[in-house]
Amino acid sequence: MTIDLRQQFDSAPELADLACSPHVNGLKGSSILAIAGEVNDLKSQGRQVHNLTIGDFDAQVFPVPGALVDGIKEQLDAGMTNYPPAVxxxxxxxxxxxxxxxxxxLVYPVDSVIAGSGARPPIYGAFASIIxxxxxxxYPVPSWNVNHYVYLNKAQGHPIVTRPEDGFMLTAAQIEPYVxxxxxxxxxxxxxxxxxxxxxxxxTEICDLILDENKRRAGLGERPLMMLYDAVYWRLTYGAHAFVTPMNIRPEMANYTVMVDAISKWWCATGLRVGWCVAPPWVTARMKPLIGHMGAWPSKPDQIATGNLLADESKAADYLGHLKxxxxxRLELLQHGIEDMERDGLPISCLDAQGAIYLSMKIDLIGRTGSDGLVLNDEEAVRSYLLHEGGIAVVPFAAFGYPEDSGWFRVSVGTTSMDDVHAVLGKLRSLLTPFKG
Ligand SMILES: Cc1ncc(COP(=O)(O)O)c(C=O)c1O
Structure with missing residues (x-):
């Protein structure tokens, strides 16, 4: 006889709050998912939506390197289906x-490298082994998910509101009070x-602050101040905006830095889950049982194929160049289109496209009255106006911990074509024109 367990779960609603620890009950999922739900509802009603909310790639537009797919298949065929080593x-x-x-x-010893299923386990591992x-x-706000790792590890989080003129990056002066x-x-x-x-x-200023502080702590035998340097997008930088690591600037930072990386973004392989970090060998040694007990390592065929292709990237000749x-x-088309609108007196601006797959866009509509009498009172009303009137879905910086109503939004181009971007610019212009001046 089949036993229908669905009734069991239906009959004990009180367990939903009692079964898990209060700590886990308090853990929040991604706040972007609510917006994704709204986008899907509109799509299911047959509405055309330009979905600029996703930190991911459309595999039709941005596939992973073909040589990686071939390499994974080869490893599967060769029977590489048992446990990989925990590191x-x-x-x-x-x-x-x-x-x-x-x-x-930068030359690291091999012991400094530990693999994880994407960048997230090494990020979690860095928190769990240090904090x-x-x-x-x-940490800065806006930022991606740091608040959740802080919560998970029961750290005391100090989110610092960054400024557009600093590229929304932390400055040494902002860290100083906590150093x-x-x-x-x-x-x-x-x-x-x-x-x-x-x-x-x-x-450089941040590294010097950390190194000075660590000199002081070393004298007192205190635990050092560490840096988690999340570099998952490092191979996606544009123009003069070069990627630099703390170790290139101050080699001593190697002792205090966990640098996280993955193929998720620069090989568009978010679903393959191959990541790693480099850290002092005494940190990776402690992370090993942590990642091992979670089993949070990448699948073996994916690891070997990634290693083989990284060792001979000529097999994916110009993949990265083409992707970039x-x-x-797309990012520059958006940027230039927004700058044109700004010059025409529309309430919109943006930062330069520098790296990753995102553009920071500011829409200054809160409190303005449109020519048809429409007033948008807060950022949520602006987001909703863009989505419902123009089919443009973007994520407010508030979803990344930034103060509400700043007017700043993240625009992601990972799932867009150039035609999409043209269409988005046209629609933005018509949505903003009633608010001109
Ligand atoms: C800044 C940053 N770090 C880490 C990650 C997680 O990467 P992965 O999918 O490799 O775990 C993301 C994903 O969006 C990210 O944006």
Whole structure:
């Protein structure tokens, strides 16, 4: 006889709150999902929506390298279906070492590399292996999900509101008040959601602040101030905005930095789940059982194929160049279109496209009265106006922890074609024209 367990679950609603720990009950999912739900509702009603909300790629527009797909199939055919080593397969770890030597002029020992299923387990691993309950963690807002890792690890979060003139990046002056007590500073460059890249000078000042503080702590035998450097978009930078790491500026930062990376963004492989971090070997040694007990390693065929392709990227000749040209073309088309509107007196502006797949766009509509008497009182009303009247879906920076009603939105081009961008610009212009002047 079949046993229908659905009735069991229906009959015990009180367990929903009681079964799990209060800590886990308090964990929040992504706030972008609510917007995604709204977009899907509109689509199911047959409305055309330009979905600029997703930090992901449309595989039809931006596929993963073909050589990666072939490599994974080969590894599956070769029976690579058992457990990989908890730190990652040697092919991948060595390929990461060689990649950083080739592209970043940094030579790490292999023991510094530990693999994870995407960038998230190494991020979680960095928090879990460094942070004790109540430890202060300083991070910028807007930022992607740092608040959740802070919560998960019971850290004391110090979100710092960044400024557009600093590219929405933390500055040393903003970190300074926390430097005596903080255990970790989190930096992400190129940054989600702002699409900006930290400048060498900005990062130098932060590194010097951390190194000075750590000299002081070393004298007292205190635990050092660490940096989590989230570099998942590092190979997607445009124009003069070069990616730089703390270790290139101050090699001593290697002792205090966990740098996180993955193929998710620069090979458009968000679903394959191949990531890693590089860190001092004594940190990766402690992360090993953590990632191992969670089983949060990438699948073995994906790891080996990634390692093999990284070792010989000529098999994916010009993949990265093509991807960058495509993403940059979309971002710059948007940027220039927005700048044209701004010149024409429309209440819109943006930052330069610098990196990743995002553009920071400011729409200054709150409190303005349109020619037809329409008044949009807050950011949510502006977002809803763009979506419902123009079919343009974007995410307010408030969803990334930034103060409400700033007018700043993240525009993501990972699922858009150039035609889409043209259409979006046309629609934005007609939505904003009633509010001109
Ligand atoms: C800044 C940043 N870090 C990490 C991640 C997570 O990457 P992964 O999908 O490899 O876990 C994302 C994903 O959007 C991100 O934007």
């Amino acid at each position: 990652g397969v040697p092919e991948l770890r060595q390929a990461v070492v060689d990649l950083y030597e080739r592209e970043l002029d 004790s309950e109540g430890d202060p963690v300083v 005596r007590t903080a255990r970790m500073v989190v930096i992400n460059s190129p940054q989600n959601p702002s699409g900006t890249v930290i400048e060498r000078e900005q990062l 040209r495509q993403v940059r073309a």
